[in-house]
Amino acid sequence: MHRTSHTKLLFGPQIRKITFRALKPYSQDSRSDQFRQLCRRTLYSVQSYTKYAPIHTKFQKSKTPSENEEISVMRSNNLFHPFSRSPCLEIKKRAATMKKNAYCPHPDHNQTRMPTSPNDPESRKVTSGSLAPAHVNFECPDCGIPVACSEEHWADDYEAHLEICDTLRQINEDDHDLRSGRFFPEFTYPTYQIEEAMVNMTNWDTLLYSRNFNAINNERCLRQATKLLTYPITIGSILHELSPYNIKRGGRLTVEGLKSLSALRYNLHPPKAGAGPGIKGLRPKSPPVRIFILGARAESSLPRDVWMQLAYLFPRTVFHIIFIGPESMANRDDEFPLPERTPSNPFGVIVEDRISPQLKVSTYVEYYQTLHNAGHFYPYDPYFDCFMLFHPGLGHPAGSYEWEKSLPLLLETKVPILATGYSQYDMERDYDWVKKHSQGEVDILMEPGENRFRSLRWDINDLDPQDISCGNWGVWGFRGKRYEAQKKNIEA
Numbered sequence: 001m002h003r004t005s006h007t008k009l010l011f012g013p014q015i016r017k018i019t020f021r022a023l024k025p026y027s028q029d030s031r032s033d034q035f036r037q038l039c040r041r042t043l044y045s046v047q048s049y050t051k052y053a054p055i056h057t058k059f060q061k062s063k064t065p066s067e068n069e070e071i072s073v074m075r076s077n078n079l080f081h082p083f084s085r086s087p088c089l090e091i092k093k094r095a096a097t098m099k100k101n102a103y104c105p106h107p108d109h110n111q112t113r114m115p116t117s118p119n120d121p122e123s124r125k126v127t128s129g130s131l132a133p134a135h136v137n138f139e140c141p142d143c144g145i146p147v148a149c150s151e152e153h154w155a156d157d158y159e160a161h162l163e164i165c166d167t168l169r170q171i172n173e174d175d176h177d178l179r180s181g182r183f184f185p186e187f188t189y190p191t192y193q194i195e196e197a198m199v200n201m202t203n204w205d206t207l208l209y210s211r212n213f214n215a216i217n218n219e220r221c222l223r224q225a226t227k228l229l230t231y232p233i234t235i236g237s238i239l240h241e242l243s244p245y246n247i248k249r250g251g252r253l254t255v256e257g258l259k260s261l262s263a264l265r266y267n268l269h270p271p272k273a274g275a276g277p278g279i280k281g282l283r284p285k286s287p288p289v290r291i292f293i294l295g296a297r298a299e300s301s302l303p304r305d306v307w308m309q310l311a312y313l314f315p316r317t318v319f320h321i322i323f324i325g326p327e328s329m330a331n332r333d334d335e336f337p338l339p340e341r342t343p344s345n346p347f348g349v350i351v352e353d354r355i356s357p358q359l360k361v362s363t364y365v366e367y368y369q370t371l372h373n374a375g376h377f378y379p380y381d382p383y384f385d386c387f388m389l390f391h392p393g394l395g396h397p398a399g400s401y402e403w404e405k406s407l408p409l410l411l412e413t414k415v416p417i418l419a420t421g422y423s424q425y426d427m428e429r430d431y432d433w434v435k436k437h438s439q440g441e442v443d444i445l446m447e448p449g450e451n452r453f454r455s456l457r458w459d460i461n462d463l464d465p466q467d468i469s470c471g472n473w474g475v476w477g478f479r480g481k482r483y484e485a486q487k488k489n490i491e492a
Contacts, residue, residue: 074180079173082144088179094462095139095146101463102136104149106157109133116397117425121160121466136465143168145465167458167468170223174457177220185214186225189305192312199313201237201244203452211312223457230455230472231299232310235291235388237453238418238475240313241265244452257445260416260479263383264289268314288318288360292377292387294368294406296323299390301332304355311358323363324371338365347371367402372409380413389419390472393426395433404437411441411480418477420451422469427476434478445477 074087081087083095103112105121112133115123134149140161145168147161148154154161190212200206204226208216216222237243239261245253253261267286275283293299300323311319329338329350341348347370352361364371371377387410393399394407410417421427431448455471 074176074182076177076180076182079176079180080144080169081172081176082139082141083146083172084139086176088176090179091175097462098146098465099135099137102146102465104134104136104153105160105466106131106148106153108153109149117423119425124160140165140168144172145460147465164466164468168460168465171458171460171468174220174223178224184221184224186216186221187228188214189309190312191308192315195315199240199242201240201242201452204456207233207453211309219456223455226453226456227471228302228306229309230451230453231302231390232307233453234420234451234472234475235386235418236310236313238446238477239264239268239386241269245446252447252449254444254446256443256479256482257416257477260382260445260477264386264416267383268317270316272316285318287384288320289314290320290322290377290385292322292324292368292385294324294387294389294410295392296325296328296363296390297330299323300325300328300363304352304359304361307361308356308359311356315358318358318360320360320362322377323361324366324368326365326367328363329365336363346374347376367406369405369409372406380415382415385413385415387413387415387417389417391422391426392419392430394419395429395431396426400433407434407437411438414480414482416445416477416479418446418475420472421448421474422471423473424448424450426469427474431476438478441481443479443481445479446475448474448476451475 081091083091083098086092086095103109105124107124107126108131109125110131110133111122111125111127113122117123136146136149138148138151138154139145140147140154143165147168148157193212197212198210200210204222208225213225216225238245243253243261245251247253247255247258267289270286273283275281275285307321310321311317329336336350339345339348339350347364347366350363352363355361392403394403419427419430421430427448434442451472451474454473458468458470461467461469
C-alpha cells in the first residue's frame with residue numbers, strides 16, 4: 001500500500017506538490033542524484049538565506065490564506081507587481097510613502113524645489129506654471145511605480161517616462177525577488193584560497209570566477225550579489241597590487257596616487273616571514289591596516305561575511321575597519337544597543353574583535369572632527385591608514401556644510417582618501433567642491449570615473465521615484481598636498 005499524503009516542496013523558486021508514489025521510480029536506485037535531491041528537499045523550505053522553516057503537510061497546521069497567497073504568488077516568473085497592490089506589506093508601505101511625498105514630474109506643474117542636477121525632472125518645470133504641484137497617484141502599468149498624478153499626465157509625458165521605465169520595472173522585480181522567500185545561493189561567499197591562485201580584477205565576471213564564487217548564471221542574482229559586494233570590493237580593487245587602475249593612458253591613476261598606493265601595498269602584500277605554530281614560529285607582525293569609513297550608513301550594517309571578502313584579498317594582512325558617523329548605528333538598536341559613554345569609553349565605541357583573526361570592526365556614533373580634535377586616532381601613517389567615503393555628498397547643498405569642518409582635518413593627515421558617488425553628476429559635484437574648498441592644498445590620486453565594481457542593481461528614491469541611482473557608480477581619490485624636501489648644493 002502506497003502512501004499518498006502530499007508534501008509541499010520548494011523547487012528553486014517554484015512550489016509544487018509531490019506524492020510519495022511519485023518518488024518510487026527514483027527509489028529503485030538509492031544512489032540516484034535525483035532521489036537524494038528530492039529526499040533532501042522534503043525536509044525544509046528555505047524562507048531566506050538565514051532562516052529555515054519546516055514544511056507544512058496536511059497533518060500540520062497550515063498557514064493563513066493570506067500567507068499562502070503571498071508565497072505562491074512570489075515566483076521567479078511572476079515577480080512583477082504594482083507597488084500599491086504588492087503581496088509584500090513593506091512594499092505597500094513604500095508605495096504609500098511615494099504617494100504622500102513625491103510630486104508629479106509633468107512640466108505643467110509648478111516647481112517644488114530648486115533642481116539639483118541637469119537631469120532633474122524639476123528643471124523642466126517653470127516657477128509659475130499653470131498647475132499647482134500634485135503628489136503622484138497613478139502607477140505606470142509597465143513598471144508598477146507611482147510616477148504621475150493622473151493617467152492623463154502619465155500619457156502626455158510618456159516619452160520622457162520611457163527613458164527610465166525599463167529600469168523602474170527591473171527595480172520592481174528585484175525588490176520583490178528579495179522578499180520572494182527563495183534560497184539565495186549568491187549570498188554564499190568563498191573563504192580563503194591558495195595564494196598561487198591569482199585574483200583577476202578586470203570586472204565582476206573575472207573577479208567572481210577567480211575567487212571561486214558559486215556560479216551566477218542569472219542577471220538578477222548577479223545584481224543582488226553586487227549590491228552588497230560593491231563596498232569591500234571597491235576598496236580592494238584600488239588597494240590591491242593587481243588593481244585595474246594604473247598610471248597608463250586611461251588608467252586614471254596619477255603619479256601622486258601611485259606614491260600613496262605603493263606605500264599601502266608595501267604592507268598589504270608583505271613577504272612571507274616564515275611564521276608557524278609553536279614558539280619557534282613566532283615572528284613580529286605589522287600593526288593592522290586601518291580603513292576609516294566616514295559618514296557610514298548602510299555599509300556599517302552589512303553582514304561581516306561581506307567585509308571578510310576584503311580580508312580574503314589580502315591573506316597576510318590584518319584589517320581594522322572603523323565606521324564613523326552619526327548614522328553608523330541607525331536602526332540597529334536591537335542588534336547592538338549603544339553603550340554608555342564612560343571615562344574608559346568616552347566615545348561609546350562598539351568593538352567587534354571576534355569576527356576573524358584578520359578583521360576587527362569598530363563603530364563610532366560621532367562626527368569625525370570630534371575624534372580628530374581629541375587625537376583619538378593619532379598618529380596617522382600613510383603606510384597603514386586609508387580613508388573611504390561612500391556617497392559622502394560633499395558638494396550636495398543639503399549636506400556640504402557638515403563636511404566643511406572635516407575636510408581640512410582630512411587633508412592634514414596626508415593619508416589617501418577615496419570617495420564614491422551615486423552618479424557621474426554626483427561624483428563631479430563632490431570633485432569640484434573639494435577643489436574649491438581645499439584652497440590648492442590637495443593632490444588628486446585618481447581621476448573621477450566609473451567604478452568597475454559598482455553595484456549592478458539600481459535603486460529609486462522613495463521621495464522622488466524619478467531619481468534613479470546605483471551604489472558606488474563612480475570612484476575617485478585625493479589627499480592633502482605633500483611638499484617633498486629637495487636637496488640642493490649650496491656653494492659656500
